[in-house]
Ligand code: UD1
């Protein structure tokens with residue numbers, strides 16, 4: 392079978408790279424990689440880590456483009472590639488505009504679609520926006536659905552979709568395992584990473600921050616930045632914030648946080664750097680999907696600056712806490728974990744609800760028609776988690 396894999400954004404590159412490498416190494420599969428270029432600067436390190444180079448590049452990135460301009464470029468570009476390559480299957484990942492538009496382009500040409508990270512649901516079409524709609528649409532079009540967790544499978548089963556489902560674990564844990572092994576097996580790499588951050592004050596605990604969700608643009612980001620300003624006044628912490636390249640994020644963050652003592656604003660850092668920073672961090676504040684999955688594996692507590700999450704497993708495990716975007720609430724939750732060692736210890740144990748590092752193997756086996764021993768996660772009582780209510784499965 393000839394598999395065409397597509398990705399275009401940073402999280403897709405990190406989560407698809409180990410899978411594309413595994414497909415490339417499988418004698419029963421032929422692999423073609425198309426990158427869309429929805430993101431450009433943020434892809435290369437994940438691709439380098441797995442020795443990937445793209446066979447096709449749609450080059451769709453334009454500064455500040457609208458979702459409709461982006462979708463139009465993606466569908467037109469993908470149509471041409473699919474007509475030339477004529478794959479037996481197109482694999483897309485997650486919930487980005489790259490995933491939704493490329494799945495639609497394949498569907499229009501009657502090429503079967505496989506969805507990696509299928510079945511995540513917040514239950515709210517506007518949060519995350521437009522991702523909740525994107526992932527639902529991709530699942531409707533998919534013949535193969537690779538659900539990361541049993542809860543994701545359950546969500547798919549409730550929708551009576553026509554595709555087949557496997558619970559595989561999330562490929563992010565495969566990527567994270569490979570990246571950690573690379574760092575830990577190379578003293579030269581470890582010291583190079585440490586050298587880059589010698590400016591960190593050893594006496595202050597690191598609070599690592601990321602944020603980029605569209606539904607938080609405007610007041611949400613202002614509230615988040617107000618909370619960060621307040622936390623930066625503590626004399627025992629330093630904030631490290633690699634700022635996403637989206638201008639709607641950068642403008643507010645730079646305006647409200649640039650130049651403050653104890654606040655280190657960075658450009659987005661490469662994947663190995665980010666993992667190094669996660670390890671160094673005492674606490675993580677984020678609205679990212681991938682970081683919510685990685686932090687429990689690293690044993691780091693996470694405050695999730697969103698009102699609802701489609702990744703309830705870490706909330707159920709206790710390592711993630713939903714705090715929304717209200718400044719007072721973020722400050723209170725962060726101060727509690729910074730001041731109360733018992734509360735911190737309660738939520739900083741290693742949990743592993745998202746994968747066991749064998750997700751790519753399972754997906755390759757499923758594509759080859761072999762039996763798959765599915766991923767067994769610890770049981771989660773939650774299907775989604777929101778600030779207003781916890782939705783019981
Ligand atoms: C996108 C995804 C989101 C994912 C996130 C991961 C959509 C709608 N959103 O959000 O699901 O969580 O990526 O990071 O698919 N830009 C650059 N260089 C880059 C990346 C972005 O300059 O490498 C700027 C450009 O001005 C671009 C803008 O950011 O137009 C927005 O980028 P876009 O990919 O549309 O959305 P993200 O907010 O990055």
Ligand code: UDP
Nearest residue numbers: 402405633659660661662665679680681682
């Ligand atoms: N990440 C990175 N560099 C950074 C910030 C994040 O490599 O400066 C990684 C992080 O480890 C995770 C992924 O990017 O694997 C998450 O991407 P993002 O937050 O952009 O998207 P989301 O997961 O929310 O879709």
